[in-house]
Amino acid sequence: MAHEHAGHDNPDHTHEHPTWKQYRWVALILTVITALEVWAYYMPTLVASPFFVPLLLIMSAAKFIIVVAFYMHLKYDHRLFRALFTGPLAIAMVTLISLLFLLAKTGAEMRA
C-alpha cells in the first residue's frame, strides 16, 4: 500500500493531506512539547520567573496550531473552513481577554 494520504474526490480538498510519516512526526512533536510543558511545571526557578506563563502559553498555542493545521487538515482544506473556524475562535479569544481585563479591573476596584 502506498504511504500516501489522498484527499476526497471533491472540491473540499484543494491539496493532498499529510502523509502517514508526517502524522507520526506530528505525534512525536506534540509529545515532546507536552513533556516540555510538564518539565517546566516542575522547575521552581522557571515557575518563579516572569517567563513561565508566556512560555507555557506559547507551547500550548504551538500544540493547538499543529493539531488544527495537520490533524484537522486546516492547512490543506478550503479557506472557507479556515474562516469558519478562525472567525468564531477570534471572537471567542477577544471576548475572553476583554472579560479578563474588565473583571480584573472590577476586582481591583472592589479591593480598593
Next chain:
Amino acid sequence: MAHSAAETHAPTHHYTTTGLDSRKVGIWMFIGSECMLFASLISTYLIYKGKNVVGPLPHEAWTNPQTGETFKAILNIPVTSISTFVLLMSSFAMVMALAAVENRRRPKPANPGFWQRVEGSSRLWLFMTCLMGATFLGFQAFEFTSFVHEGLTIRRNLFGSSFFTLTGFHGAHVTAGVIWLGTLLAIDMKRGLQPKDAVWVDIAALYWHFVDVVWIAIFTLVYLIR
C-alpha cells in the same frame, strides 16, 4: 418520467453552491460555535481563579483557620499529564483511521507487509481511538472521585464550581465522541467503511480533534499555570 431503482438509490452528494460538502461546512460551523462555548467556560474559570474563600486549592495547600484541618494542593499533575498524552495519541490514531479509509481507493499491493496492513486497518485505528478516549474518561472519573474524597465538590468553592463545570463539559464531549467513534467502528465491523464513507469519518475526526485542542488549552490554563 420514471426513475430506475439504481437512480433512486444512487448516493447523494451534499455539495453547496460554494462547491463544498454541506456536511463539512456544518461541522466547521458547529466547531466554531463550540469554540465560543468553551471560551465562556474557560473565561469563567480564569475570572474566578485565585478568588476562593475556602480550600481545597488547586496548586497550594490550605489550612482551615477554624478547624485546623489541612487540605493539600488538589491537582495531580502526573496523572493528568498521562491522560493528556493519551488524548493526544488518540488524535494520532484518528488521523490514521481516516487515512486508512481514504486510501482504500488506491490499489493494494499483492503481498502487503505487516506494517502496511496495520496502517491500512481502519478498524484497528478506530478501536484504538475509542480505547484511548475511554481511558481518558477513566482518568477523569478517577480524578473527580479523588477530588470529592479530598473535600472538593462542585459546591465547595469557586475553584470547584468552575473546574467541575469546565472539565465536566469537556468530559461530556469526549463521551459523545467515544460513542460516535464506536458507532463508526460498529459500521466498519459490519460492512466495512469504504472511500465513499470517508467524509463521515472525516467529520467525526474533526470533532475528535477539536475535543483534543480544547484539552490542550485546559491542560495549560487550568493545570499548569499556577
